[in-house]
Amino acid sequence: MKIRPLYDRVIVKRIEQERKTASGIVIPDSAAEKPEQGEVVAVGSGKVSRDGAVQKLQLKVGDHVLFGKYAGQTVKVDGQELLVMREDDVLAVLEPARDTLKKAA
Numbered sequence: 001m002k003i004r005p006l007y008d009r010v011i012v013k014r015i016e017q018e019r020k021t022a023s024g025i026v027i028p029d030s031a032a033e034k035p036e037q038g039e040v041v042a043v044g045s046g047k048v049s050r051d052g053a054v055q056k057l058q059l060k061v062g063d064h065v066l067f068g069k070y071a072g073q074t075v076k077v078d079g080q081e082l083l084v085m086r087e088d089d090v091l092a093v094l095e096p097a098r099d100t101l102k103k104a105a
Helices: 100-105
Strands: 009-014 038-041 064-067 073-077 080-086 090-094
Touching: none
Parallel strands: none
Antiparallel strands: 009 038, 009 080, 038 064, 064 090, 073 080
16 A cells, blocks of 8 residues: 655654664663654655645655654554654754765765
């Protein structure tokens, strides 16, 4: 099934964090907090202003984002847990460091 958000909403898939501490202790799923980072998998068409104009979203599919702990609504699609949230609920876009880009080239 394909999911398409409406207006200024985005669909985000959580990015799982490392389940092991620096000293090698494995954190069980029951004790781990849900990650507050994710990847945008779908975006809506944009926010409709009072005069009827559509303002395009700044986010795009593939962006890695930070969001609040309780942001969005959790839904299950094809057994996969996704978050539906407004673009306003996204706090920041994570961008790769310039050093990483130079090494990849």
